[in-house]
Amino acid sequence: MSIASDNNLLWVPPDISDLLTVSVDGHADEGAVNGMLVINAAASQWLSGVIDDYTYFELLDHFGIDPLGFVGEVEEHMALLMR
Structure with missing residues (x-):
């Protein structure tokens, strides 16, 4: 992923929910x-307004992801890139 282009515009993925996706390794169980x-679909739904903050954060928490830490890390990264 390229962060900046020649004209100093911030590059983001075509689907902004890609910034909130998670992955598992090849040895992960079903x-x-x-x-x-579920988490990756919820990220897209949250960003498009289909589900609310509470629902998205509850899903993250259900799967063992600290919601404030996870979303906060993405926010901090974007703020850093935009400086």
Whole structure:
């Protein structure tokens, strides 16, 4: 991924939800893979307003991801890139 282009515009992925996706390694069990799919679909739904903050954060928490830490890390990264 390229962060900046020649004209100093910030590059973001075509689907902004890619910034909130998670992945599992090749040895993950079926439950972990299904959790990854749920979390990644929820990121897209949250960013498009289909689900609210509470629902998205509850899903992250359910799968063992600290919601404030996870989303906060993405926010901090974007703020750094935009400086």
